[in-house]
Amino acid sequence: MTRVIDADVVVIGGGPAGVNAAIAAGRNGARTVLIERYGFIGGMSTAALVYPWMTFHTVEGKQVIQGIAQEMIDRLSAMGASPGHLRDTVGFVHTITPYHPEVYKILAIDMLKEAGVKLILHSFVDHVEVEGDRIQSVQLTSKSGRIDVRGKVFVDSTGDADVAYLAGAPCLQGRAGDNKTQPMTMKFRMRGVDLNRVKQYMLEHPEEFYHKTPFDELADLPLSGVLGFYKHWKEADLPINRDQVLFFTGPADDEVLVNTTRVQGLDGTNVEQLTDAEELGRKQVMMVADFMTSSLPGFEKASISQVGAQIGIRETRRIDGRYSLQVADVLEGRRFDDVIARSGYPIDIHDPSGNGVTAAWVKGDGAYDIPYRCLLPKIIDNLLCAGRCISTTHEALATTRLTPSCMATGQAAGTAAGIAVLRGLTPHQIDVKELQQKLIEGHAHLGDAIAFQ
Template identity: 60%
Template sequence: MEEKVYDVAVLGGGPAGIAAALSSARSGARTILVERYGFLGGMSTAAMVYPWMTFHSAVGEHVIKGIAQEIVDRLMALGASPGHLRDTIGFTHTLTPYHPEVYKVLAFEMLEEAGVELLLHTSIIDVQTDQAGERIDRVQVYNKSGTSYLQAKAYVDATGDGDVAYMAGAPWEQGNDTHNVQPMTMKFRMKGVDLQKVKQYMQENPSQFYHKSLIAKLDHLPLTGVMGFYDKWNAADLPIQREGVLFFSGPHEDEVLINVSRVSGLDPTHIEDLTKAEIEGRKQVLQLESFFQQHIPGFEKAVVAAVGSQIGVRETRRIIGHYVLNGLDVLDARRFEDVIARSGYPIDIHNPEGKGVTANFIREGGAYDIPYRSIVPLKISNLLLAGRCISTTHEAQATTRLTPSCMAIGQAAGIAAALTVKHHCNAIDVPITELQQRLIEGKAVLY
């Protein structure tokens, strides 16, 4: 079997993996990005997680920039994003619509510009470590050409589920106190929606919507998101464990992204459960299409236009690192000396056991730090973590899992991986001041 050797191998091509590969290559490391689908974008494209939330704190401070903002700027230049808009639900300060098909192509272009080698339709099937089990020697991959090995000096696990760290033997945990994870959601788009009719109903029935909704400002703001229609949802009594309707407008004028389906009680890391979730999620899409057409003003002529290539997954393995970020760290807006990213998204836990969402907001509308130690796993010395699998508690993961946060984490992980090669050191021994300086030079916000 053919074996290739790189400085850095980024495994997983979602938002975190894209940012990691870009920052690694821009740092001078020979970098490869491996992705199981025939396109990039991870949950943003495969599962239609839309829009991106959020680049700002609750009081409007722009806390995520760097590669994440560069992507938004380039999408705006292509007419594929309006940039950061006010969240008319009022849950966050802003949200960022984008066109997923343009994002897929832009990611290819940016990686090519940076000199990243790309391998699509390729799955990681095994990880081989040294005799002590403390360092990854190589990973085995499978694709249409058969099986082969990739060897790198440093690796970034951007698989979302922590697959690489798991196969390498890194310690991990999952879920809440009973090991149950947040539910999965099959997202889908409907087109032919009359958003003016939706807006009119909201203005006439404000009590039927989320209490922070910016209904009084809808004459001056574009309608970006809707949470509510509580009366109509309750009257329909669908067998879906939600409390109301949630959707976001765009990317086209008559389109919305529906985030209502919920599949609970299953483990996305167990293939039998994931299979059940895919089947149940698609059944729910058809139920919901009928519900919207029959009950929600403005959807009378709307139809399903697209469904996710896979069900959306909020939570699986959390790899245990040198620091486990916790809920109090988030809510207290804690600062860390080894900060590598910041986020202003609240703790947003979809009940693993049934109905309900627990939302806890950061003190004084601020932002919290994500420390470098939380992206360095225990035991495996040449591995970095990027995305929703980093070292957190169940509560803290409910904010770090959001896409802009994952992008910011990915940028840091890619630079750190390149620095391990430059300094011939273990991941935990990367000079933190040099890493932070590189991030600042890349226009990330750390302070």
């Protein structure tokens, strides 16, 4: 027998985008359900150890992502679980934001409950019931049998556009021409690292590290991230198609999160290829950890303390929406009348087949707008998307996929869903000016022109 749950807003995917969407919908008075396949919240931020969050700021240091995302940072900081926004000692962006993932798991649930959200864990959406141009329900497979969750508005924050795809909305995958996606990475933590020794080596050998590393400030900054060790990596000659070592420090004083493995050419929406990726990623973890302890200054006594519950996925499906954010929109810092979020993160494409990273920075004031239309799929009228699967090109996805940007689009999607329910409209029928006003009231940053209308 199938159990039936009724709601106003149904959010699928409990990563940062989905959490913020559900909180926003609940705060706007909608009966909200959040569905998550794991037994914990956080998506890639917890299951795949995506750490730290980067970035809330432009390259010049102006904060452009606030709202629920900043509220979470403030509350984590008050709990001793985040130092707040730190200078990025890699030099790729202005700030990064470390956090303790185990505390975030708890805080996220606390904030969901405060907003009146019903949480359903250990449940996987495997069917979407559609009538005409509207979703009627999503059907879950769970430990306690089938569950049919009915709603008025649905938010797909699965990262893989699972709900949009199952509902028949047009989707895209990878780059134009060959559909190849950015590689996956199995991340892992190490303890017992002497970070003072690492910093001293960096100061003595700056040529071995990323050229934008802020060496003139480094002696007085807490070490937050490292990109380089080029000579050591080249000499190791590991069978991993990457050209450097990347890791970030924390949460503990002797701890780092290593982002160096690279699994290419496999499809994160194909279960057999994803299985292969998990196996290969874990083998690469052992290779990289052995290399670091045997070759890198400061890692002589280090050891693996944690490996991701799953491999980290940068790119799979995304919707082909009512507007697709273009790379020129990002790089030119374009403004849109229907802006619902901003971001200052650069284009950051991990090569689908090569060993490098293609990067390009936002011009102008260092931030670009994300239009509301990017959250709206074609065909299905009562569905919104948030996070990694919004409507962009492959190149523009290389910035919108980052967690703070996903948090911002999540808050926008949940707020829009709440307005749609309140007004008896579909998401594409709501007044965008009302949505923007609600977002500003929720402390989101939409740019000075919007804030003072």
